[in-house]
Every structure is written in C-alpha cells, then in structure tokens.
Amino acid sequence: LEMQFWLDKAVAWGQADSPDTQKDTCLHMSRLRDFLQQLLTQVNSMSSTTETMKRLPFLGQLLGRLCWNPYVTVCGEWSFWTTLIMMVIILAWWLLLGCLWGLYSEHPSNAVEKKANQWIRKVLCQLSTEEDDTAAQALMKCTGVPAKEYHLKVLRKVLFTVFHCSGNSDNKDLSYLPCRCSCDRIVDISEACIPIVTCPEASSLISVLLQRPVACVTEVLSEDFLNALTSAYSRQGLALEEQALVSLWYHSFSSLEEAVLSLLQSVITTGLTPQKLEQQVAQSLLVGKRLFSKAIICATSHHYVVKSESVLAEMPQGAWRNHLNWLSSSLQRLTEEEEEGDGRSTRGHHNVFEAWFLLVQCAHWVQVAVQLLATSGTEDGDPFLWLLIFYHYPTKRWHHRASRLAQAKEAWNHIRTLFSGAAHPLPSDRLQSLDTLVSPQPEQQSLAPSLTVSLLVNVAVFCQLPPSGSAEVLQAVRKTVSLLSFSDYCSIQLLLNAKLSMHNA
Amino acid sequence: MTLESTISFHPFFGQETLLYQPDWYSRTFIQPTKSSFKLLCHLLSSLSSGAYQPITVNSHIFSRFHNNAAIRRIMEKQLQLTNQTLRDTIPGYTEVSFSDLPRCQHLLLVRLLNNPELPSSLMKILFDTTRPVKTMHEDYEDVTGLCSHIVQCKSVYKVLSPLADMSALGADAEVQGEMLMERLEALLNQGSETCRAEQFLGSVLQGCEGALQQFCLVIAAALLTSKNCTAQTAAHDFLLDWLQKKHSLLQYMCSLLSPTLLKDLAKEHQKLRDASCNVLKKWASEMEYSLSDGEWVLTSTGPGVSFKKLTELFLALFDASPSLRGDVEKELNALKISDGDFDVTGLSVWGDLLSALNM
Numbered sequence: 001l002e003m004q005f006w007l008d009k010a011v012a013w014g015q016a017d018s019p020d021t022q023k024d025t026c027l028h029m030s031r032l033r034d035f036l037q038q039l040l041t042q043v044n045s046m047s048s049t050t051e052t053m054k055r056l057p058f059l060g061q062l063l064g065r066l067c068w069n070p071y072v073t074v075c076g077e078w079s080f081w082t083t084l085i086m087m088v089i090i091l092a093w094w095l096l097l098g099c100l101w102g103l104y105s106e107h108p109s110n111a112v113e114k115k116a117n118q119w120i121r122k123v124l125c126q127l128s129t130e131e132d133d134t135a136a137q138a139l140m141k142c143t144g145v146p147a148k149e150y151h152l153k154v155l156r157k158v159l160f161t162v163f164h165c166s167g168n169s170d171n172k173d174l175s176y177l178p179c180r181c182s183c184d185r186i187v188d189i190s191e192a193c194i195p196i197v198t199c200p201e202a203s204s205l206i207s208v209l210l211q212r213p214v215a216c217v218t219e220v221l222s223e224d225f226l227n228a229l230t231s232a233y234s235r236q237g238l239a240l241e242e243q244a245l246v247s248l249w250y251h252s253f254s255s256l257e258e259a260v261l262s263l264l265q266s267v268i269t270t271g272l273t274p275q276k277l278e279q280q281v282a283q284s285l286l287v288g289k290r291l292f293s294k295a296i297i298c299a300t301s302h303h304y305v306v307k308s309e310s311v312l313a314e315m316p317q318g319a320w321r322n323h324l325n326w327l328s329s330s331l332q333r334l335t336e337e338e339e340e341g342d343g344r345s346t347r348g349h350h351n352v353f354e355a356w357f358l359l360v361q362c363a364h365w366v367q368v369a370v371q372l373l374a375t376s377g378t379e380d381g382d383p384f385l386w387l388l389i390f391y392h393y394p395t396k397r398w399h400h401r402a403s404r405l406a407q408a409k410e411a412w413n414h415i416r417t418l419f420s421g422a423a424h425p426l427p428s429d430r431l432q433s434l435d436t437l438v439s440p441q442p443e444q445q446s447l448a449p450s451l452t453v454s455l456l457v458n459v460a461v462f463c464q465l466p467p468s469g470s471a472e473v474l475q476a477v478r479k480t481v482s483l484l485s486f487s488d489y490c491s492i493q494l495l496l497n498a499k500l501s502m503h504n505a
Numbered sequence: 506m507t508l509e510s511t512i513s514f515h516p517f518f519g520q521e522t523l524l525y526q527p528d529w530y531s532r533t534f535i536q537p538t539k540s541s542f543k544l545l546c547h548l549l550s551s552l553s554s555g556a557y558q559p560i561t562v563n564s565h566i567f568s569r570f571h572n573n574a575a576i577r578r579i580m581e582k583q584l585q586l587t588n589q590t591l592r593d594t595i596p597g598y599t600e601v602s603f604s605d606l607p608r609c610q611h612l613l614l615v616r617l618l619n620n621p622e623l624p625s626s627l628m629k630i631l632f633d634t635t636r637p638v639k640t641m642h643e644d645y646e647d648v649t650g651l652c653s654h655i656v657q658c659k660s661v662y663k664v665l666s667p668l669a670d671m672s673a674l675g676a677d678a679e680v681q682g683e684m685l686m687e688r689l690e691a692l693l694n695q696g697s698e699t700c701r702a703e704q705f706l707g708s709v710l711q712g713c714e715g716a717l718q719q720f721c722l723v724i725a726a727a728l729l730t731s732k733n734c735t736a737q738t739a740a741h742d743f744l745l746d747w748l749q750k751k752h753s754l755l756q757y758m759c760s761l762l763s764p765t766l767l768k769d770l771a772k773e774h775q776k777l778r779d780a781s782c783n784v785l786k787k788w789a790s791e792m793e794y795s796l797s798d799g800e801w802v803l804t805s806t807g808p809g810v811s812f813k814k815l816t817e818l819f820l821a822l823f824d825a826s827p828s829l830r831g832d833v834e835k836e837l838n839a840l841k842i843s844d845g846d847f848d849v850t851g852l853s854v855w856g857d858l859l860s861a862l863n864m
Contacts, residue, residue, distance in 0.1 A: 134714075142705060199657055
C-alpha cells in the first residue's frame, strides 16, 4: 500500500513544476527515507534478485522514477523534475544505492537478473558521467580538468553567489565577505538548504547561515531547516565544523539537547571513570572542555529564558518585588557593615564575596530585577539597580561600586527619558546620545557593555514600547555586538525571540 | 611474450595505457579470456588501495606537464614506445596519445559502468558513500566514492542554482570561461606557438557543435574574467582576434547576447565594441521594411535580430562607451542623407534607427 503511495508521489513530483512541489518533496523526505530504509532491509533479506522482483514487483519502477532522469533539455536547462530527483538523490542517496546493490546480481542466473544488472549500470553510468551541458563536456575534454574538479568548482561558485548575491568568487572563504542579503532571502536560502544539510559540499554555506550575526528582528532561520540539521546530527550525518555546530546549538535547543544527551548516554554506557569521560568528550563532537562548557552556557541561557518566564508566571510580580527588595536591602546592609573601617579585615571581604557568590548562583534573580527595573517608577527601581551593579561590581574598593552605581543611574535615567513617551522615531541627536552611551569611552572607566546592553534590552522587552521603539533599541544593541561575547549576544537574542513569540502567540 | 609479462615490463605507461584501450578491454570483456580478465580486475581493485592511481595520476600528469614542452616531448616519446610494443602484442590496439590522457577518467568510467562483466565490488568502490569527502587540493585522490561524489555535487548544484542570483551567464558558463582562459593563457605563455592556441579554441568550438549558444556564453564569460595581469590581457586579445576572424560566430554571438551582457563586454573590450557595432550596422543595412508587419525585418539568412533588439543593442553599446554615440550618430545621419533624408517612417532604415535611438 505504501509502495503505491510513493509511486504516485514520485509520478506527481515528476509532473508538477512549481516551487510548492519542491516544498512538498522536502517535507516528505524523512518519510521517504524511512520507507527506503524499510525497503532496503527487505531487499537485503532476499536471497536473489529474482525473489526480490517477485516479492516487490514495483520496486524497480519506484527506483526508476527516483533515479532515472529522462530530462528534456529546454534551452540547455534541466527540467524541474530533474531538480526534484536530485533532491531525492541527495537526501537518500545511500539508501537508493543500497536498494540498487540489493537488486544487482553478482552472477545473474536468468534474463530478468541480467536485465536488472544492465539497467542498474546504465542508471549509474548516466548519473555519474553524462553531462547535459555540451560546453562543459567539450571544455573538460580540451582542458584536461576532470569531472569531479569541474563540478566542485561550479558548486563553489553557486554557493558563493547564493550567499553573497554576486558573481565573483575567486575561491574566497565564504565567511570572509559580508552578506548583503535581505532577511527574507536568508529564510529562503535556509529553506532551500534543507535537502542538502548532509552534503559536505554545502557545509560552508550552512556554516555561514548558522553563524551569521542576526541583522533584523524578524529574521529567523527556517524552523524546518533547523529540524533537518538536528535530525541529521542525531544520525551523525552532519559535516559541520566546531563553530558552526555551536551556533546550531544556539539556534536550536533540541540540537543541543541531542548533543548533551548523546554524550551523557555514551558516558553512562561506557562507565564513568574520569579518563573514560574525557575520552568520550574528546571522541564525541563535543571536543574539549571548552566546547562542553559552551554547551552548558548555552543550555543555561536557554534554560534561563524559559525559567524567567515560567518563574514570572508562577510568582505574582508583587511577590518578586518584595523578595528582591528584601534581598537588595539585606545585601546593601551587609556590604556597608563589612566595608566599614579600613577595609583591611579579610573576614569582611570573605562575607561580601560569599554573598556575591550566592547571588551569582541565582543569576536569574538579577535578570528578574532588571526586568522589574524596566517596569518600575523612578524611586522604586533603585534597589533593583543596586542589585544589578552589585552583581557586576561587587566591591567598593576594587570595583568602584559606588561610582558605578552613579554611572548606571545616569545611564538608566537617560534610557528611560529617551524611551518613555517620547515621539518615535527618535530624533537623530537623541539616537546619537544613545550611541555614546553604548560605546565605551576610552578615557574613563565606563560601564560594562553587557550591563548597558542588558538595560537597553530590558527596556525593549519589558517596557511598553511601541514596535518602532523596540527597533531603535535593537539598533543600539547591534552596535555593541562587537563588544559582547557571542554567548552574551545569543542570550539577548533568545530574550528577544522569546518576546516576539509572546507577541505573535 | 605473454600479455602479463608485456604489461609488467612497462612499469609506468604500460599498465595504464592498457586501461585506456576502450576497444581492447571492451573486447576483452565481451569475450573475456581468463587471464586478461583477472589482470584487469587486479589492476582496478588496486585503485582503492591507494597504491596505484592510474585514473587520477594521468589527469594529474596531464595538467602538470602539458605546458612543459620538454617533459611533454619525453612523455610522448615514451608513449610512442609503449604504443609500439603493445600494438605488436595486442590485436586491435588503438594508440593512446598524450592529449587522450585527460579524457581517460571519463572514458574509463563510461566503459567500466557499461560493461556487463564489471564486478559489483568495483562498482561499490566507485560509488562508496561512507568515506569523508576530501578536498580537491590533494594531488593523488583516492577513487573511492568518486562517482558518488560527482553525483552529489551535481545534485547540490542543481538544487541551489535557482537561488543564485547571477548575471545572464550562470555559474557553469562562468567556470567554463575561467577554464578556457586558464588554458589559453598557459598555451600562449609557452612561446610563439599560437597555432596550438588556435587549435585549442577550434577543438572547443568543435566540441560544442550543436550547442553554439552555450559556446557563445562561454566566450562571453571568458572575456569577462578579470584578473588584471598581462598574461590575461594577451589572452583576451588573442581570443578577440580569433573571434573576429570567425565572422559568422561573432554575428551569432551578437544575436544571442542580452543588451546588458553586450554592454559589459563592450565596456571591457574596445575591439569587441567596434566589431559588434559593425555587425549591428551591417544588420541594419540588410533590413527591409515589411508593410504587413509594420516594421523593419532582416531579410538575410543566418543569425539576426528584430529592429527592436537592434536598437536595444545599439543603446547598450552607447551605454558602455558614450563617445561611440556621437560617432554613430554622424554615420547614421550621413547614411540617412544619402538615402534621401526622409523623415517618414519606413523609407530609410537609418532615419528610423536615428529616431528610435533618440538622436
């Protein structure tokens, strides 16, 4: 029954020529792959091609429709059907090959088997040696460039052009030049890459897509694309380099989950000696502690967005206010007491440090504090601002907490004034002042960019700003991107995405 | 001398040239003798072991040494000797020349895959999908997975190419243009052997028989490659001279090109600009006014354009070179006057052309 379904599907794909059909093919790919896997198991269990043909009479037809490309050259272009076939080939090439090998008889014993052999060889020969492009054939012959090299060159040129919207490649590194593509295009490109996620040839393009700094609020890589990557990763069919893989984790929590779970699983199954653990970590894609810790940071960021939201949902805002107010005043009292006197008492500093360390363990409280700051009045926000400053600059003596607090207060007031009730879009001088606020001043000790950005982002997310206001804040945030670590930036991005999904939900 | 001893006697070219005898081994496989079949299988199996890479070694040799006249001479001599010996030993042997070497991979694959005696183990090696893909910068590539890699490369390209927002040329034409230029530059660099360069262009043209349109795109792409070195300028000049000699080809090219492409080409190459201008003027002179169509049409046979496209092409040339506009205007005016200086449509192509070009 399923065979008939897929036969009909293959016929339908061959007859249609719209982008929707291409999308349809993409969506059915994983099911088709599973079906082919089943077929392959069946084929391998048979003892001869004759038996296979008897038990699965339509197998030849299906494989033919999936592999055979009786293309019609229209002005030298392949027909759309061939494109679809190619997609099937990419996604399930090893499965198709497996089925073909299953049908091939080493020593054909009858006419049917001989015919099957001949057909299989013909198909494979056509696929790998025939060029629909006469000029390509002629040039390969006259210049001595072998087919594999030629096709790789063409592919690289296309990859480069797809991403850089221009024709000059010169074999440059894809990530080297900035992309000039619009947000919609990025989404389109990511969708088009769904069939080729496992191809090493496309890995450079996919890496760039994953690592590209986000340029606008609405731009998001296609969900289907991320899912395709994740499932390829779980099948260990992904050929991405380390950085791109980490970026994937940031984009898609499920891929990170997958990575961590598989690591844990392999650790558990092989036993938990320290050497084994290190071995496993090294062997798996999470190479080195550095990568593993990145994974944890990422997990924490993800977790932390989810947690903040859920906690805020659980506890009424009033309760949080009370709690954090109490916390802030307690910590203030503690630091004042301990920092009294000449500050030479090490015990005092220990206490402050311990208190700070405990706060760091509950870092999400600080996040909540900043959120509450955004929704508080001028006076009410003071304790929360103090908490934020204490988190970044715990000591008076070495971190200059007092002057930092003053700076932060100034910055915060500035931001509030800029964005509360002012006309949008902001006049340029106001935006300029925002820039100055955000860029580090070389002469004086300025606030940590992450702190300023945190304030800005929280304004964008939690204040009742109109969308244009949020956009302006984001502009300012973007400018500080180079100052932030990638993980900080991603945390912010996650927050923003969360807000957007709340909006859109 | 037995077959095996003949082959083992020639360490380098012997064994490989044997593989590139399409007739020999297709004959061998159709009526396999036990020894020749075993021998071939042995040779081919060692393809995957890395010990012995006839397919890629020969392509490599060709690309490395075809520009080096001295080495090429030595190799051709060696090939001659091998050819001689094998011809004496093997009936129906067709000689392999140096220039055959790059085709070998393609030939070999085609012949192998079409042969009923091909063992499935060899097919599986060629289509292996388990090994990671190596870059193309390695000199001696393993043939394992070669065919699968080609298939997948082609497939990925087809899937992505609709997304590539390219000029009229396309990624394939651009790469082909680059290949052409590289080879042309190399041939011209060798010294005064311009006939080899001409031969090369001629053989490419011949190879594109039946696909002339593609050939023109390749030439256009070749002329638009930009590396800004003297070798390339010389090669471009050579190509342009060659193109001008082939009058009908130049005409065909002009009829095919989009105005944008013509503009880009004319901007880079004055020779081409002038030659195309002459083609356009020639077309205009061969046009007659058709009362039924209400416009000028080309009466001559061969590649041509509509009056509308003619004006577009002229405008493209003027875009590329503003000074040309003035010169052409003068010329057209003179021709219009000689035609009787009418201002009525349909009487003089020159007059109508002038008004269509807003002159």
